[in-house]
Amino acid sequence: MSGEQVSASEIMVTAAAKEVHDGEIAVVGIGLPQVACVLARRTHAPRLALLLEIGVAEMEPVDTPVGLADSRIFYRATCWSGFLDTLGMNLHRGVVDVGFIGALECDRFGNVNTTLTKDADGKEHYFNGSAGGNDVASLAKRVVVIVRHGKRKLPNVVAYLTSPGFVNGRSRQELGLRGGGPHRVITDMAVLGFDNASRTASLVSMHPGVTIEQLLENTGFPLEVPNPIPITPGPSKEELRLLREEIDPGRVYLR
Amino acid sequence: MPDSEKVTDKVKSVAEVVRSIPDGSHIALGGFAIARNAIVFAHEVIRQQKKGLTLSQGVMGMETDLLVGAGLVKKLIVGGGSLDRFGPVRCINRARDNGTIIHYDSSSLSLAFGYLAGALGLSFIPIKSLLASEMMERLEKSAPDYIRRGKCPFTGEEYAFLRGINPDISVVHVQIADAKGNCWINGPRWENEEQAKAGKRLFVVTEELVPTEYIQRQPERTIIAGHRVEAVIHQPWGGHPTGVFGCYDYDAEHLKLYADYHKTPEKMNEYLQKYVFGTRDHWEYLEKIGGLRRLNEIRAEAIFGY
Numbered sequence: 001m002s003g004e005q006v007s008a009s010e011i012m013v014t015a016a017a018k019e020v021h022d023g024e025i026a027v028v029g030i031g032l033p034q035v036a037c038v039l040a041r042r043t044h045a046p047r048l049a050l051l052l053e054i055g056v057a058e059m060e061p062v063d064t065p066v067g068l069a070d071s072r073i074f075y076r077a078t079c080w081s082g083f084l085d086t087l088g089m090n091l092h093r094g095v096v097d098v099g100f101i102g103a104l105e106c107d108r109f110g111n112v113n114t115t116l117t118k119d120a121d122g123k124e125h126y127f128n129g130s131a132g133g134n135d136v137a138s139l140a141k142r143v144v145v146i147v148r149h150g151k152r153k154l155p156n157v158v159a160y161l162t163s164p165g166f167v168n169g170r171s172r173q174e175l176g177l178r179g180g181g182p183h184r185v186i187t188d189m190a191v192l193g194f195d196n197a198s199r200t201a202s203l204v205s206m207h208p209g210v211t212i213e214q215l216l217e218n219t220g221f222p223l224e225v226p227n228p229i230p231i232t233p234g235p236s237k238e239e240l241r242l243l244r245e246e247i248d249p250g251r252v253y254l255r
Numbered sequence: 256m257p258d259s260e261k262v263t264d265k266v267k268s269v270a271e272v273v274r275s276i277p278d279g280s281h282i283a284l285g286g287f288a289i290a291r292n293a294i295v296f297a298h299e300v301i302r303q304q305k306k307g308l309t310l311s312q313g314v315m316g317m318e319t320d321l322l323v324g325a326g327l328v329k330k331l332i333v334g335g336g337s338l339d340r341f342g343p344v345r346c347i348n349r350a351r352d353n354g355t356i357i358h359y360d361s362s363s364l365s366l367a368f369g370y371l372a373g374a375l376g377l378s379f380i381p382i383k384s385l386l387a388s389e390m391m392e393r394l395e396k397s398a399p400d401y402i403r404r405g406k407c408p409f410t411g412e413e414y415a416f417l418r419g420i421n422p423d424i425s426v427v428h429v430q431i432a433d434a435k436g437n438c439w440i441n442g443p444r445w446e447n448e449e450q451a452k453a454g455k456r457l458f459v460v461t462e463e464l465v466p467t468e469y470i471q472r473q474p475e476r477t478i479i480a481g482h483r484v485e486a487v488i489h490q491p492w493g494g495h496p497t498g499v500f501g502c503y504d505y506d507a508e509h510l511k512l513y514a515d516y517h518k519t520p521e522k523m524n525e526y527l528q529k530y531v532f533g534t535r536d537h538w539e540y541l542e543k544i545g546g547l548r549r550l551n552e553i554r555a556e557a558i559f560g561y
Contacts, residue, residue, distance in 0.1 A: 030339075052443070053363055054287055054290075054314075054443045054445045055443035055444055055445060056443050062559075063559075063561075066339050066340035066341075066507075067288060067289070067337075067339025067340050068287075068288065068339065069287050069288035069289045069290035069314075069316070069339050069497075069498070069505075070289075070290075070339065070498065070505070070561075071290070071442065071498050071500045071504060071505075071555075071559070071560050071561035072559075072561055074442050074443060074500060074560065075559060075560070077443075080442055080443045080444070081443065081444070082367070082443060082444045082445050082446060082447065082448065083313060083363055083364055083366075083367035083445050083446045084367050084371065084446070084448075084449065087363060087364040087367065088364060088367065088368075091364070092364065092382070092383060092384075114335075115360065115389070115390075123352075124351075124352060125348070125352055126347075126348040126351040126352055127343055127348065128335055128336060128337040128343055128344075129333070129334065129335035129336060129360050130334060130335045130360065130361065130362040130363070130388075130390065131313075131314050131334055131335030131336075131337075131362070131363050132334075132335075132362065132363045132364065133335075133362070134361075134362040134365075134384055134385060134388055134390065135362050135363060135364040135365075135384045138383060138384045138385070138386065138387075138388075139383060139384065160389050161387075161388055161389035161392075162388060162389065162390070163388065164386075164387040164388050167387045175386065175387040176383075176386040176387060176412075176413040177383070177386055177387055178383050
């Protein structure tokens with residue numbers, strides 16, 4: 001194995017893997033969340049159950065899928081069903097511990113936008129929409145958002161509220177939502193959390209090699225910063241080996 | 256064949272099936288992004304220029320984008336959509352950006368629940384998704400025929416109430432069906448079952464047409480029973496370029512081509528001229544996308560299903 005540097009994606013995936021625990025049930029999409037959950041299963045969470053919204057349980061792909069609709073992600077599943085089973089009888093029922101979602105934008109309350117972007121003049125440009133994102137954000141016990149760090153990706157207020165976090169800082173109960181809401185936002189610069197009374201994102205840890213100035217310059221909302229600032233733990237030697245040699249050897253997701 | 260089999264034989268050509276669809280119909284599509292889209296059906300709807308359609312679907316994909324790109328769609332009731340790594344559904348996004356289409360945007364589970372209610376004959380169904388979202392905010396104002404807010408009569412808990420969805424037509428592409436319409440679906444099936452059974456009329460497209468005796472060996476695999484099906488369209492490779500699990504992979508080359516063409520309305524028209532209007536039927540289309548050589552390249556390996 002080469003002595004090359006650990007990439008930001010590898011740090012993100014290692015951090016995300018720590019957010020799922022043994023014996024839990026997680027709903028994942030494609031990409032880094034799936035890599036993270038496979039890493040978790042190979043290390044501290046051998047009994048982690050993985051579900052895909054389209055109706056796939058416990059898949060073991062051998063070829064890298066390009067998306068949720070790629071037959072490669074169905075391989076060696078133990079169950080094939082549909083939305084009513086995964087998003088219904090698992091997620092809506094309330095037994096999904098962790099849901100991973102991606103974002104076009106994620107604001108300071110952990111509200112996620114996957115629907116559209118707005119120009120400066122207010123013109124809307126539509127994108128993919130919710131698919132299962134709103135369902136996961138509304139109903140999972142904990143939500144982990146995976147997003148690239150940037151001022152436009154982390155605005156003060158999302159241009160469109162697809163998947164609610166703590167809307168306007170209100171509690172989940174007030175909002176009528178059952179799930180616990182956003183727990184972590186994992187970016188290529190930091191891990192953010194929502195453990196404060198205002199239900200706004202605060203810094204949990206900063207990735208190695210990132211400065212606080214860089215971080216704040218690239219964050220579109222005020223960020224509560226602890227003193228001293230914890231550094232996100234990188235992958236252990238074994239975790240790195242697993243990622244590079246077994247889980248994503250083709251570096252499709254771990255660029 | 257014996258007279259009883261002639262009478263129960265529902266196999267029809269796609270042209271005949273589409274001819275029976277009135278303009279303005281609400282059609283529910285059974286594909287998911289780039290998986291198991293009824294492309295042969297979408298192409299024929301475009302050739303026959305059925306207009307003013309409402310389309311509903313959990314997660315839109317190529318079939319939906321084709322129909323919107325062809326200018327045939329007035330309204331969408333959908334949970335989301337994309338062409339996975341091949342990009343967004345640009346014709347659909349353009350129509351939404353320009354305000355040339357009515358669109359009810361919700362979520363995957365919302366569509367599944369709406370179809371479930373429709374399939375069960377329920378006028379509405381409560382759901383805990385959508386609350387506090389902008390979809391709810393917009394739809395409460397623009398679509399009170401689709402969504403309301405309500406409380407559980409037993410616990411007082413707040414819910415979104417979704418109207419039961421009963422499309423005029425449901426179309427699903429399956430791997431195996433018999434002439435009576437009994438369908439097996441291989442691989443995951445997103446919202447296919449409830450969507451099919453919510454439709455007032457149900458058409459299935461099948462890769463393989465099998466004798467009923469084959470179905471009778473494993474009836475637990477039957478997702479849709481034939482008595483609910485109006486017509487069976489037998490079209491091998493009918494989902495190309497989307498993937499059909501167990502039969503063929505998605506055609507990455509053609510999807511990349513489409514992703515390029517559908518970037519502008521002008522190029523989209525070129526695509527439709529070449530691949531849809533310029534082909535008499537699906538067999539001509541398959542020749543145009545590379546024929547037997549290409550189909551052989553994407554044909555599934557039995558062990559993988561792709």
